Amino acid sequence: MLKILHLSDLHIGCGFSHGRINPETGFNTRLEDFVKTLSKCIDRALADSVDIVLFGGDAFPDATPPPYVQEVFAAQFRRLVDANIPTVLLVGNHDQHSQGLGGASLCIYRTLGVPGFIVGDKLTTHRIQTRNGLIQIITLPWLTRSTLMTRQETEGSSLAEVNQLLIERLKVVLEGEVRRLDPDIPTVLLAHLMADNASLGAERFLAVGKGFMIPLSLLVRDNFDYVALGHVHRHQNLNKSNKPPVIYPGSIERVDFSEEKEDKGYVMIELERGQVKWEFCPLPVRTFRTIEVDISGAEDPLSALFKAIAKHNIEDAVVRLIYKLRSEQLDLIDNASIHQALSAAHTYTIQPELVSQLARPRLPELNASSSIDPMEALKTYLTTREDLKDIAASMLEAANKLLVDDVKIWQEKATGEQDSQNLLVGSKNIQLPLL
Secondary structure, three states: OEEEEEEOOOOOOOOHHHOOEOOOOOOEHHHHHHHHHHHHHHHHHHHOOOOEEEEOOOOOOOOOOOHHHHHHHHHHHHHHHHOOOOEEEEOOOOOEOOOOOOOEHHHHHHHOOOOOEEEEOOOEEEEEEEOOEEEEEEEEOOOOHHHHOOHHHHOOOOHHHHHHHHHHHHHHHHHHHHHOOOOOOOEEEEEEOEEOOOOOOOHHHHOOOOOOEEOHHHOOOOOOOEEEEEOOOOOEEOOOOOOOOEEEOOOOOOOOHHHOOOOOEEEEEEEEOOEEEEEEEEOOOOOEEEEEEEOOOOOOHHHHHHHHHHOOOOOOOEEEEEEEEOHHHHHHOOHHHHHHHOOOOOEEEEEEEEOOOOOOOOOOOOOOOOOOOHHHHHHHHHOOOHHHHHHHHHHHHHHHHHHHHHHHHHHHHHHOOOOOOEEEEOOEEEEOOOO
């Protein structure tokens, strides 16, 4: 039985805007958060004496991280080298330079010949000897169109046609790797990709996004005992039958407020050929907290704001306060006291939003007994909409045509019935209006 730790999407060096400078270290506190959570992953790998660590890609926000960011990443993974734990570093979209042209940030570990480190920057199979036996890892890094196709092949084709051709090419290449597998050795597909039924997180904003959707059917094969994915930041299992499990562990830290309610962590796996057990292991990460309140109708807007803040635990959290108010309430807001109320937060942002101050003339009341002509109602409404002034005449013309066509339909229907002038509804006779 092999023990495996699967983690992904570190993005070390991301989200500095949500942190502050630690005066003791000189580092941004969000960088320290990411390093702390990565350290906990490595701690678990060492404590459980795992046989191999699989990293699903996106080590940094981009392919050229600052030296100090590269250093803290290397310092943590060096601990696996010292413990003789093999590690596969898959190349994700953020690790590639110029979307796949010009190498990847992780390739330096192969160039330096770091013992036990395998860089997955191409689709191929690695047979790795661990302390408890052999394992086969197929690495499928983030693929771009240029990886599988030439510009001449895509010229004149629609995006849908190009994507379909890419899928067909990938099927052929992946099938070639599958046919070379030893059926008696445990096999893992390690891939950085966007599966077609995955629930998205912040990667929808972070991705340099030039990839394509991979159908789940391409990943669910009896040849694979476990499918280890990267790229999507929300932890999920895409194959509920678990044959094989198709797992996104998610990112190890919250990147921004789009991940406010997501658990973060890594996956521990026990694997042998034909059998697998896996467990998601949550990490204690920095809390993100949104406080949103509408104080535009409050008599004492500042007190209403304080009450909204007091309802939440903001201690050491990254907080954003969003509140709506009217322009005449601005003088009632004491900004210094708001800053004081949020001082327990790790960092915070304040986003006041003014509600619309446009004058809205009262329209004639319309109800079941109203007899106002619909054209007159529309004319009255349009007089209150300065933004529709240029198209008001066209709107009136179109509305009149709709009404005329509607009446013709009713008239044609009514002439075919016994009583063409009265429709019986309940016990009342309602006169059909004829224009």
